[in-house]
Every structure is written in C-alpha cells, then in structure tokens.
Amino acid sequence: MTGQEIKEMDLQYNLHSWAKQGSLHPMVITKAEGIYLWDSDGKRYMDMSSELVNSNVGHGNRDIIEAIKKQADLFCFLSPAFALEPRAKLAKMVIDRMPDTMGKVFFTNGGADANENAIKIARMYTGRHKIMSRYRSYHGSSFGAGNITGEPRRYALEPGIPGFVKFFDPYVYREAVSFASEEEATRFYITKLREQVQYEGPDSIAAIVMETVTGSNGIIIPPKGYLPGVRKICDDYGIMMICDEVMGGWCRTGKMFAFENFDVKPDIVSFAKGITCGYVQLGGVAVSKKIAAFFDDHVLSCGLTYSGHPLACAAGIACLNYYDTAHILEHVNEVGAVLGEIEEGLKEKHACVGDVRYIGLWSAIELVKDKATKEALVPYGKDPDGVMSAIIKKLLAKGFFTYSHENIIMVAPPLIITEEQLREAMAIMDDVLCEVDAMIAL
Ligand code: PLP
Incomplete structure (x- = not known):
C-alpha cells in the first residue's frame, strides 16, 4: 500500500484516541529502528518521546x-x-x-x-x-x-x-x-x-x-x-x-x-x-x-x-x-545528566521556557508567555489556536518527534539514546524554542 492509501484507509475505519476524528492527519510510519522512525516518504525522525514513554529500549530489539x-x-x-x-x-x-x-x-x-x-x-x-x-x-x-x-x-x-x-x-x-x-x-x-x-x-x-x-x-x-x-x-x-x-x-x-x-x-x-x-x-x-x-x-x-x-x-x-x-540504569544516569544540563541551558536562554523538570531520561519543558508572571503559553485544558500543536509540528519538520500536554513539551527519549544523538536532537529543540521566543515577543 502507498502511504496515502494507508492513511485514507486508517482514517476511514479507525477511531483515534483523544481527538476530533474529522481533523486528523496521522503520520504514516513504515519503519522503526533504535531511536528512529521513518515515514512513508522515507523521512527519518528521532523518537524523542519513546512513543508514549514506553519504548524504553527503542525499536527492533533483537x-x-x-x-x-x-x-x-x-x-x-x-x-x-x-x-x-x-x-x-x-x-x-x-x-x-x-x-x-x-x-x-x-x-x-x-x-x-x-x-x-x-x-x-x-x-x-x-x-x-x-x-x-x-x-x-x-x-x-x-x-x-x-x-x-x-x-x-x-x-x-x-x-x-x-x-x-x-x-x-x-x-x-x-x-x-x-x-x-x-x-x-x-x-x-x-x-x-x-x-x-x-x-x-x-x-x-x-x-x-x-x-x-x-x-x-x-x-x-x-x-x-x-x-x-x-x-x-x-x-x-x-x-x-x-x-x-x-x-x-x-x-x-x-x-x-x-x-x-x-x-x-x-x-x-x-x-x-x-x-x-x-x-x-x-x-x-x-x-x-x-x-x-x-x-x-x-x-x-x-x-x-x-x-x-x-x-x-x-x-x-x-x-x-x-x-x-545493556547496563541501562548506568546509561540513563550518564546521559540523563547531560539532558538536565542542556535543559537548564534552554531555560536560561529562552524567554518562553518557564521551567524545566527532569529526572533520568524523563523531562518536561514548560512554556510560558512571560517568565515573571508564569502565565502559561496556553490556558489550562484548552489550546483553541493550536499553539502547542504548531510547536510540535515545527519540531517534527526538523526530525524531532514528541508530544505535548497542556503547555508542556515531553522529552523522554528511548533509554538507549547516545549523548551524541541527544545533543543533535536538543539542538533542534533549541532552534524551535527560538521561534517560540519570537512568537511571544510579538
Ligand atoms: N498510568 C500512567 C502514569 C500513565 O502514564 C498511563 C498511560 O500513559 C496509564 C496509567 C495508562 O496506561 P495504558 O495506556 O497502558 O492503559
């Protein structure tokens, strides 16, 4: 089946979780290996949420x-x-x-x-x-x-x-x-x-x-x-x-x-x-x-x-x-420390980052309109203008797959991620947060 055919059949017959069914555009994923996913056009993404924070050992573990x-x-x-x-x-x-x-x-x-x-x-x-x-x-x-x-x-x-x-x-x-x-x-x-x-x-x-x-x-x-x-x-x-x-x-x-x-x-x-x-x-x-x-x-x-x-x-x-x-616990502690340092840097650099919270390889970047008042980037329980989904799409376009909840971006990569891969992914996050800074400055 082509990507388009899969998508059309999926939308015709599947009910998707937590969504208005009429406005969905699911990605068509045809391959997954390690920390990576590929869509039907062959574009590669880093799985920076470990799917729903469950793919701890990544994809394709023999x-x-x-x-x-x-x-x-x-x-x-x-x-x-x-x-x-x-x-x-x-x-x-x-x-x-x-x-x-x-x-x-x-x-x-x-x-x-x-x-x-x-x-x-x-x-x-x-x-x-x-x-x-x-x-x-x-x-x-x-x-x-x-x-x-x-x-x-x-x-x-x-x-x-x-x-x-x-x-x-x-x-x-x-x-x-x-x-x-x-x-x-x-x-x-x-x-x-x-x-x-x-x-x-x-x-x-x-x-x-x-x-x-x-x-x-x-x-x-x-x-x-x-x-x-x-x-x-x-x-x-x-x-x-x-x-x-x-x-x-x-x-x-x-x-x-x-x-x-x-x-x-x-x-x-x-x-x-x-x-x-x-x-x-x-x-x-x-x-x-x-x-x-x-x-x-x-x-x-x-x-x-x-x-x-x-x-x-x-x-x-x-x-x-x-x-x-595979000594995953040791690895999580080593690479998790790098994630924490990077996120502290993002918090210092970006006006839109109100708080970062991390433990191991599990973290959240909390976005605000104003650091001093802590006003959330989107109100609780609502995102009428799709602000958070637009940010997630920007990340995706650059090869960084994750999801958001309220005003929070989840960063929780597979626990096998290397430091080099993590730094590459977080550079993408840095770029996108620059765009969010520009948006809140308007
Ligand atoms: N408890 C917690 C903390 C979760 O994060 C989730 C799912 O994300 C659940 C329970 C529900 O698990 P499941 O989706 O496997 O039913």
Missing part, C-alpha cells in the same frame, strides 16, 4: 523479538489458571526487583487495568471504599482508572464514582505561595493532605494513589520528604499507598522504579509500558507480602482472559534481562 518468536513456537496462549514458565519467571523477576516487602504480582494488559485492579485490591484488602488521587494525574482511560485521573481527560466520565476524592499536587513551580526549601514545601503539602484525610474520614479511605513522579501532566517531581510524608499518613491510618509506576517505572528515572529515588516502600505498585516496551502489551499490579497473604484465604476477585499472556511474559523476561545486560 533479544526481545527472538524471545517472542521462541515462545510463539512453543505456545502462544494458555489460560491464566495454568502455571506457565514465562508467567512464573516474570513474576519472580518483578518481585526480585522490588523492595523486600513486596510479595506477588497480578498481570494485566496495560496501565489502566493495572490501576483498576490496584484500587480493587486496596478496597478488598481494607474493606474501605474511598480512593484519593491528585488533580494533575493520568492513570488510564477506563472507568475506574479514568476516575482516579485528575486532569481533564476524566471529564467524559463525570459524574464520577462516589468516594473518589482529589487532592492537590506538590507542583512547587505553580504554587500560590513560594517556599524557602524543599522541606518547607513538603511540610505545606503534607499538612494539607493530612487535614484533607481527616475531613474525608480516614477509616473510609482505602488508598492514596499517586504517580510517583507525575508523567504526562508535566514531570512533577515531589519535594524531598513528600513521599515519606504520604507514607506516614498511610501508616497512621491504615491506608494503602499505591504508586503508579506505569510511566516512571523500569529505569526511566535512573532507578528501576521511581519510588526508589525517594526512599519509600509502597503497599501496591502498578506498572506497564517499560516492562515489555510495547513489544507485546503487558501491565501488572505488585502487592506487598501482607496483602498477598490476605488473599491466601480471601478470594482475589480480579480476572482477565489475558492476565500474564505468555507472549507478553516472554517479551517481559527478555526486556528486563536487556536492562541488566
């Missing part, structure tokens, strides 16, 4: 492809009720990489159903019904995960599930007050959260769910002490602490899991994306030994036909092995 083929030759699918080698092995590998307090895994198809099951498990285990989560969060688009999501993508589900309560994020850059230190910021946010927990009735709260580091909504990195502060609230009131590591897990932050950066042990961890890097889709929920033991004599009322799909588990095993053998 180890993973061969593992899937080998498993496919053996058997592609058998029911989750059986004990299967790939599922058993991968569950052990997941638990081996988590804190020693964690016990077992329930596999899902992706991130949303990982969160669905995480909140179900917390409700079953505690016998309570309320779930607290934050406004600037995305946890998936299904009904439960969409209801714990705080940003506008939850609106289509409203009125939401009773007892799902939102609290404010530790978004220091946009806080109405300023703080002298990270510890002071932590005191502020934890005091407010504790107060809100009191008002909600701690005995009714099953879980507090957080993206350990907020991803799509702008790489919001909690101040020092914040997560231990949430842990303490959870411990004081018997509330389950659920860390959503769907985007932040699996080496993205320079640690295997984002929560390791903050010296905290969650009760429940949801994960997806980087466990297989999309070679076959997979997600899961890891629970503490205590929770796992509870389900020894209580029914785990969760089930999915494809829980722990053998092909996905084979891909997951190869993927986790690859992180180790």
Whole structure:
C-alpha cells in the first residue's frame, strides 16, 4: 500500500484516541529502528518521546523479538489458571526487583487495568471504599482508572464514582505561595493532605494513589520528604499507598522504579509500558507480602482472559534481562545528566521556557508567555489556536518527534539514546524554542 492509501484507509475505519476524528492527519510510519522512525516518504525522525514513554529500549530489539518468536513456537496462549514458565519467571523477576516487602504480582494488559485492579485490591484488602488521587494525574482511560485521573481527560466520565476524592499536587513551580526549601514545601503539602484525610474520614479511605513522579501532566517531581510524608499518613491510618509506576517505572528515572529515588516502600505498585516496551502489551499490579497473604484465604476477585499472556511474559523476561545486560540504569544516569544540563541551558536562554523538570531520561519543558508572571503559553485544558500543536509540528519538520500536554513539551527519549544523538536532537529543540521566543515577543 502507498502511504496515502494507508492513511485514507486508517482514517476511514479507525477511531483515534483523544481527538476530533474529522481533523486528523496521522503520520504514516513504515519503519522503526533504535531511536528512529521513518515515514512513508522515507523521512527519518528521532523518537524523542519513546512513543508514549514506553519504548524504553527503542525499536527492533533483537533479544526481545527472538524471545517472542521462541515462545510463539512453543505456545502462544494458555489460560491464566495454568502455571506457565514465562508467567512464573516474570513474576519472580518483578518481585526480585522490588523492595523486600513486596510479595506477588497480578498481570494485566496495560496501565489502566493495572490501576483498576490496584484500587480493587486496596478496597478488598481494607474493606474501605474511598480512593484519593491528585488533580494533575493520568492513570488510564477506563472507568475506574479514568476516575482516579485528575486532569481533564476524566471529564467524559463525570459524574464520577462516589468516594473518589482529589487532592492537590506538590507542583512547587505553580504554587500560590513560594517556599524557602524543599522541606518547607513538603511540610505545606503534607499538612494539607493530612487535614484533607481527616475531613474525608480516614477509616473510609482505602488508598492514596499517586504517580510517583507525575508523567504526562508535566514531570512533577515531589519535594524531598513528600513521599515519606504520604507514607506516614498511610501508616497512621491504615491506608494503602499505591504508586503508579506505569510511566516512571523500569529505569526511566535512573532507578528501576521511581519510588526508589525517594526512599519509600509502597503497599501496591502498578506498572506497564517499560516492562515489555510495547513489544507485546503487558501491565501488572505488585502487592506487598501482607496483602498477598490476605488473599491466601480471601478470594482475589480480579480476572482477565489475558492476565500474564505468555507472549507478553516472554517479551517481559527478555526486556528486563536487556536492562541488566545493556547496563541501562548506568546509561540513563550518564546521559540523563547531560539532558538536565542542556535543559537548564534552554531555560536560561529562552524567554518562553518557564521551567524545566527532569529526572533520568524523563523531562518536561514548560512554556510560558512571560517568565515573571508564569502565565502559561496556553490556558489550562484548552489550546483553541493550536499553539502547542504548531510547536510540535515545527519540531517534527526538523526530525524531532514528541508530544505535548497542556503547555508542556515531553522529552523522554528511548533509554538507549547516545549523548551524541541527544545533543543533535536538543539542538533542534533549541532552534524551535527560538521561534517560540519570537512568537511571544510579538
Ligand atoms: N498510568 C500512567 C502514569 C500513565 O502514564 C498511563 C498511560 O500513559 C496509564 C496509567 C495508562 O496506561 P495504558 O495506556 O497502558 O492503559
């Protein structure tokens, strides 16, 4: 098929995510290798968002492809009720990489159903019904995960599930007050959260769910002490602490899991994306030994036909092995430091860059109209003139593929990117930000 034919057929028969269907112009991608994508005209792009921040090992990884083929030759699918080698092995590998307090895994198809099951498990285990989560969060688009999501993508589900309560994020850059230190910021946010927990009735709260580091909504990195502060609230009131590591897990932050950066042990961890890097889709929920033991004599009322799909588990095993053998964590820390330096330089140079936030190879460039007032380049929840999509198109025209959310550009390349490739890509970003500077100066 020609590129044009693919595009026409796609638009005629596919419904695309989060979009008005009548105004779409999807790129036609025909090849992907390493950190690169090629469109049907042969133009090459650097995949600077790792697709949806899931292609951690890049495209065309032979180890993973061969593992899937080998498993496919053996058997592609058998029911989750059986004990299967790939599922058993991968569950052990997941638990081996988590804190020693964690016990077992329930596999899902992706991130949303990982969160669905995480909140179900917390409700079953505690016998309570309320779930607290934050406004600037995305946890998936299904009904439960969409209801714990705080940003506008939850609106289509409203009125939401009773007892799902939102609290404010530790978004220091946009806080109405300023703080002298990270510890002071932590005191502020934890005091407010504790107060809100009191008002909600701690005995009714099953879980507090957080993206350990907020991803799509702008790489919001909690101040020092914040997560231990949430842990303490959870411990004081018997509330389950659920860390959503769907985007932040699996080496993205320079640690295997984002929560390791903050010296905290969650009760429940949801994960997806980087466990297989999309070679076959997979997600899961890891629970503490205590929770796992509870389900020894209580029914785990969760089930999915494809829980722990053998092909996905084979891909997951190869993927986790690859992180180790290719020393991905060390690489992320080295190249991530370069990304941070470059972004600090962009913030200093460009009038349109209000803030940069980065951890490992995961970062956000927050665009403003005015650095002093911090007025966002586009208003929250709206971009009527398509300003952000025009910026993304400019990047794309120069071979830099990524996406934006609100007034934020995501920079999260595959974790195999070299320093040279990163510098080449960020020079493109620099050029485009010059154009945005010129635009806001008008
Ligand atoms: N949780 C987080 C933090 C995410 O970033 C996402 C997706 O981007 C999800 C959950 C949902 O994952 P999925 O799209 O696999 O359902």
